[in-house]
Amino acid sequence: MTADAFSALLRQHRSIRCFQDRGIDPALVDRVLVQALQGSSSSGNLNLVSVIKTSDAARKQHLCTLHFDQPMVLQAPLVLTFCADSHRTRQWLAQRDARLGFADFISWHVAGYDAIILAQTTALALESHGLGICYMGTTLHAMQAIADFLDCPDHCLPVTSMVVGWPAESPPSRDRLPGAAWIHNERYQRPTPADIDAHFGEREERGRERYLALGPEMAARWAEHGIRSLAQFYTSKIKYDPDQFARDSAALEDLLRARGFGG
Ligand SMILES: Cc1cc2nc3c(=O)[nH]c(=O)nc-3n(C[C@H](O)[C@H](O)[C@H](O)COP(=O)(O)O)c2cc1C
Structure with a gap:
């Protein structure tokens, strides 16, 4: 991708909260996620992240209530929940008789940064396919309920979520501070x-x-x-x-x- 094409992609960004009644090919989503992690820096290359996909209508209905009833959760065919996750890495350490780690406040931030960096790379990659996204900050305010609903183990907590779908609106671009x-x-x-x-x-x-x-x-x-x-x-x-x-x-x-x- 040229610098001009990347610039155009950034200029086209708008949060999308209204979606067409049209699903997304699950293979496309998985491909984008795998490429997004490859294209994201990751602290120590530990990949302290997990992404949980929700597309089942009944589960989205429940997730919607946890996200303070934001209606876009129901409309979007897909919700991605990005988790700070050292659970899997700790299991690997234990299986290899290594000293356990990554269960502290620093590791929470390290894993959280990995998850947020991955989320934004994923957002850009999805947008490059013509998909629309909107983050949901409600994840921070309902973290425990969302973690429980998604069956997250210890050392794994959701840090942000985004709805994903084919845009059914074209809102004006929102400015930023100069x-x-x-x-x-x-x-x-x-x-x-x-x-x-x-x-x-x-x-x-x-x-x-x-x-x-x-x-x-x-x-x-x-x-x-x-x-x-x-x-x-x-x-x-x-x-x-x-x-x-x-x-x-x-x-x-x-x-x-x-x-x-x-x-
Ligand atoms: C971490 C984060 C949390 C957000 N949470 C919400 C949200 O809960 N609901 C919502 O409608 N938009 C949410 N947004 C979208 C912002 O409102 C939006 O990015 C901002 O107004 C700028 O608009 P734009 O993305 O269209 O340029 C969130 C954005 C970020 C980065």
């Missing part, structure tokens, strides 16, 4: 208030309009919660509620300890 906001030369450059205004200004107005365009119900909820800006929306009770994040973080710490990843 390079000047996050690319630093040599040392971190702390943003001034003027930098914040310059980097967030336009996109926060566009974001506010996009959310309010979702319908009068959203406008009513903004009014009910006294939300006047996109920033206030993001950390309000109806988006990324910091109190909920604190509760879910405490649960995650407990889960990591219970499932063998220390903490």
Whole structure:
């Protein structure tokens, strides 16, 4: 693939939440996953990852409830759950009379990075075939329930999921922060208030309009919660509620300890 073709693939990215009623060839999915792992760096080349495919309608129905009823789980023919997994590697170590390892907080991160790197390579590879994907951050908030539903053993936990299917929508491209906001030369450059205004200004107005365009119900909820800006929306009770994040973080710490990843 040329640099231009790769650039075009990146430009075409949009999260897809609405899918055609058309399955995906399972052989294509497996091929893409195998190639994606080959094309992903992997810490120590340990491949501390597992991917669990869900395509059975009844199982997707249940998975949907675990993902806070996000309707795209029902619509998409396939859900991929990417797991940080040292279970298999530890079994290999035990079978070879090696000292057991990878059951600590560092290994949780090492395995998690492997899984996330694989997820994004998979996303690009799926998109190169014309498929659409959308990540589901709900995986982090319902990790234990999803792990149990997928029968994950100790030292194996889901870190992210994505729905996959043939797109039935073509949403506009969503902008990102400009390079000047996050690319630093040599040392971190702390943003001034003027930098914040310059980097967030336009996109926060566009974001506010996009959310309010979702319908009068959203406008009513903004009014009910006294939300006047996109920033206030993001950390309000109806988006990324910091109190909920604190509760879910405490649960995650407990889960990591219970499932063998220390903490
Ligand atoms: C880790 C992660 C979790 C996400 N979780 C969700 C989600 O739960 N539901 C959803 O609709 N979109 C989710 N997204 C998609 C983002 O909302 C989307 O990538 C972002 O708004 C930018 O839009 P774009 O991907 O179309 O460019 C997630 C994206 C990432 C990377």
